[in-house]
Structures are given as structure tokens and as C-alpha cells.
Amino acid sequence: MxxxxxxxxxxxxxxxxxxxGERAAKGVFLDGGGLYGTEDAVNFVIRHGEVSRVDGPYAETKEVVGGWAIMQYDSLDEAVADQREFAELHAKYWPEVTVVATLRQISDGPEAPGD
Structure with a gap:
């Protein structure tokens, strides 16, 4: 966003x-929430084996993660369809902003999805 x-x-x-609420009632929505902006963010950057702290705000940042949700679906097709519905809510109720709604799988280990 x-x-x-x-x-x-x-x-x-x-x-x-x-x-x-609908997804929570079905047991699909497991957890989620909104995030504040980057003005109070703290990043730790690891580069060449060295760790440095970088505090916000970040003038170069144009888009940030505005929220997150952990959902559980029976199939990837269901997840994709529901993510589209989520995106369409934003298009309908807040059309003047640009929102990138990203769907990613949660890793249970080092293997890639589908392994």
C-alpha cells in the first residue's frame, strides 16, 4: 500500500x-492485523556479515506492508479466489489508492511449495 x-x-x-468475520466463522481466517506506518519502524540490515540498525521514517519508501493475515485454505485455487475478493473490496471502497494484495504460502521447512 x-x-x-x-x-x-x-x-x-x-x-x-x-x-x-465470514472467514473466521469458517475457520479460514487464523490471525491478522493492520500495521502502523514506517515512521517508528526499526530495521536491522545484514550486509556482508555485519548488522546495522536503521530507524524510520524512510524517505525513499513509497509502498509499505499495511497489514497481514494468516489464512488456511483447502486448495490454492480457493486462496487465489479469496485473495481476489479481498482486493476487490479495496478497489470498491478505496479506489483512489494503490494497494498490492500479495498471496504467499507459509513455509513449514526448507522445501519449496509443492515439494
């Missing part, structure tokens, strides 16, 4: 509450 675009409209909050 774009950083510094303001608070989402109340209609989006209400639509997301319904969306998440």
Missing part, C-alpha cells in the same frame, strides 16, 4: 470486518 495516504474509509473497515 502507498505510505501516507491517510486512513481508509469507514465503508472499507466495515466491509473488511464482514469479510474477515
Amino acid at each position: 502507498e505510505e501516507g495516504v491517510g486512513t481508509p474509509p469507514q465503508a472499507l473497515f466495515e466491509a473488511m470486518d464482514a469479510h474477515i
Whole structure:
């Protein structure tokens, strides 16, 4: 999501509450939440075996992770369809911002998905 675009409209909050509530009732939504902006963020950068701390805000940052959710689906097709529905809620209720809704699998070990 774009950083510094303001608070989402109340209609989006209400639509997301319904969306998440339905998935929680089905046992699909396991956990999730929103994240504050980068103004208070702390990053640790590991480069060439050295660790350095970099505090926010980050002037070069245009897009940030605005929230996260852990969901459990029976198939990848179900996950993709539901992620599209999530994205469409944002397009409908907050069309003036750019949001990238990313779907990723959780790793249970060193193997790649599908192994």
C-alpha cells in the first residue's frame, strides 16, 4: 500500500470486518492485523556479515506492508479466489489508492511449495 495516504474509509473497515468475520466463522481466517506506518519502524540490515540498525521514517519508501493475515485454505485455487475478493473490496471502497494484495504460502521447512 502507498505510505501516507491517510486512513481508509469507514465503508472499507466495515466491509473488511464482514469479510474477515465470514472467514473466521469458517475457520479460514487464523490471525491478522493492520500495521502502523514506517515512521517508528526499526530495521536491522545484514550486509556482508555485519548488522546495522536503521530507524524510520524512510524517505525513499513509497509502498509499505499495511497489514497481514494468516489464512488456511483447502486448495490454492480457493486462496487465489479469496485473495481476489479481498482486493476487490479495496478497489470498491478505496479506489483512489494503490494497494498490492500479495498471496504467499507459509513455509513449514526448507522445501519449496509443492515439494
